[in-house]
Amino acid sequence: MEKINILMVAAEAAPYVKVGGLGDVVGSLPPALRKLGLDVRLILPLYDAIDRKKFALRKIFSNLAIAYAAQTYRVNLYATFFPAGRTPVYFLDAPEFFSGPEIYPRQGQSDRFLFFSAAVLSVLPSINFSPDIIHCHDAQTGLVPVLMKTIGAGRFEGVKTVFTIHNFTYQKKTSPAVLKKINLDIQTCHSLALDARDGDINFMVQGILNADQVTTVSPTYAREITTSFYGAGLEKIIRRRRADLTGIINGLDLDFFNPARDPFLVRRYSARCLSAKKENKLAVQKAFGLPVDEKIALSALVSRLVWQKGIDLLDEKCARLPGQLIILGRGEQDQEKRLKALTRRFPKQISVQIKYDEKLAHLVYAGADIFLMPSRFEPCGLGQMIAMRYGAVPVVRATGGLKDTVSRQTGFVFQDMTQPAFFGAWQKALDIFYQQPRQWRRRQSAGFRKDFSWTKPARSYAFLYRHLLDRRTKKN
Known part of the structure; x- marks a missing residue:
């Protein structure tokens, strides 16, 4: 040819x-x-x-x-x-x-x-x-x-x-x-x-x-x-x-996003030893100034802080959920200001770092239990694929590439762009994390097995x- x-x-x-x-x-x-x-x-x-x-x-x-x-x-x-x-x-x-x-x-x-x-x-x-x-x-x-x-x-x-x-x-x-x-x-x-x-x-x-x-x-x-x-x-x-x-x-660039070889991690791991994620989780909690406890569900969002990404859905209700939330990114000033205010009000539950940091982002993917992408629209999205590659279970809205890459076997998907729909999916993820660890591990493993190569x-x-x-x- x-x-x-x-x-x-x-x-x-x-x-x-x-x-x-x-x-x-x-x-x-x-x-x-x-x-x-x-x-x-x-x-x-x-x-x-x-x-x-x-x-x-x-x-x-x-x-x-x-x-x-x-x-x-x-x-x-x-x-x-x-x-x-x-x-x-x-x-x-x-x-x-x-x-x-x-x-x-x-x-x-x-x-x-x-x-x-x-x-x-x-x-x-x-x-x-x-x-x-x-x-x-x-x-x-x-x-x-x-x-x-x-x-x-x-x-x-x-x-x-x-x-x-x-x-x-x-x-x-x-x-x-x-x-x-x-x-x-x-x-x-x-x-x-x-x-x-x-x-x-x-x-x-x-x-x-x-x-x-x-x-x-x-x-x-x-x-x-x-x-x-x-x-x-x-x-x-x-x-x-x-x-x-x-x-x-x-x-995805599977060489760059590879938890088994990633130089930015505290502990490298593969699908066969997902338990090693916990060392990265403890490091992330420490880096974000949160209580260090591997048993607490750690949710994360790495994103541009803009309207498209559904950042406005995150408010004081996040602090009422049974877990911790970390946010890494930069974007619109009003969103940055609002999120920093949440950190001051709920320092043990929510921590925000307003910056783009590739090394820290990798550590967040490796340490997170749950990865949030409540986007209004998402042409493709890489975050959800990176999250699954690192054993973090995504909670996403059914739009664009999020709908095409995340299923009930690998994550949690909600339809309506509303806070109740988003928090409902997030709460379901937390329930399974705490109450059904075997089912949680199956979701992690299913995400790990997906082929996101080019x-x-x-x-x-x-x-x-x-x-x-x-x-x-x-x-x-």
Whole structure:
């Protein structure tokens, strides 16, 4: 079978630069696809936050000319390989657009990613790589397919595009006037004219309307976003592409999230020795300033502290439950303030640490008995998979990837986005923890046995790519 060439375009990818789940996915999928025999390469912006020495970046091209906003910018192209395997990664160096400490600054995002999208297509001939498919991730790269059809017309004939929605609510909007910077206007193509009717250009909309295939990160989320409740105002747009919409569950980096080898744990363990979790539990209780007692049920939440995650359901009622609650994360200031107030009121039951700490997060997963994800929506979710990988039993709402990955055999699922429904599922988990230890251990073991590797998702993407190329062949 002829090798398929894939160019992935994204705003972030672990381990180089990561803000959220997008970075985890884009950092894991290319190497997994390469193991299946696909020639996959990734291109990212070269932000100031990326450590050039640590990741052995080498300059492969200098002073490449990019026409943008009636000027000619000179960019450099760097390259390295993913730490695992020989998957190439390219970095576009343009200080005028990618400098500064933030990946997603409040000002200038549209300019940053419009330039990035145009520059990717401009520098592609320099790397001597002819992709069969360009796979774009999230709204930051949503203009790539329309640019291929307009200013890139002729150069990309026959090249297919895939656009993956990681979170439908994170849309990039800008004034239609910005299009002049790349010699376009709203009359250039139908999708731009349609989009501009409401007074802006939405990068997410352009990705959806112009890509040959649209994917998102779970089958349930793919169905949900066609509804008004989950559609973030774009449900009518995504319905236009319903026939070309596929949901593929993300995987986990099983080497990084491995309690048997995790360097961040006090005691490593496997499914065969789950009792060793207790040493991590005692360490977590101590780290969060709670009474140290292995017999007390320890519930945990590791998350961005935002409305989407259902953080507002957590209030003083948590302190009335028979157990302890720890929360690790950062987010909206009002939520942070409210949660810190709960810690002051109930210091023996609730403890909150307002920060993102990868090492501490691993210890929390390893020490927790129960892992909470009461999300209003969750495109895929990694927390519930990590929790099961570490023997913590998840309590989740039946939405998106949570519904697709957690069952009654591995956790506790509630339907309604209400406090009674959430606390009812949480209380049921606590009842079984205290009263039915054998059933609790069965749930832990069932979660441990689930395959969350990238093998199955990578095969699904490979099948999708081949299907797209088969359609191209039949059309020709």
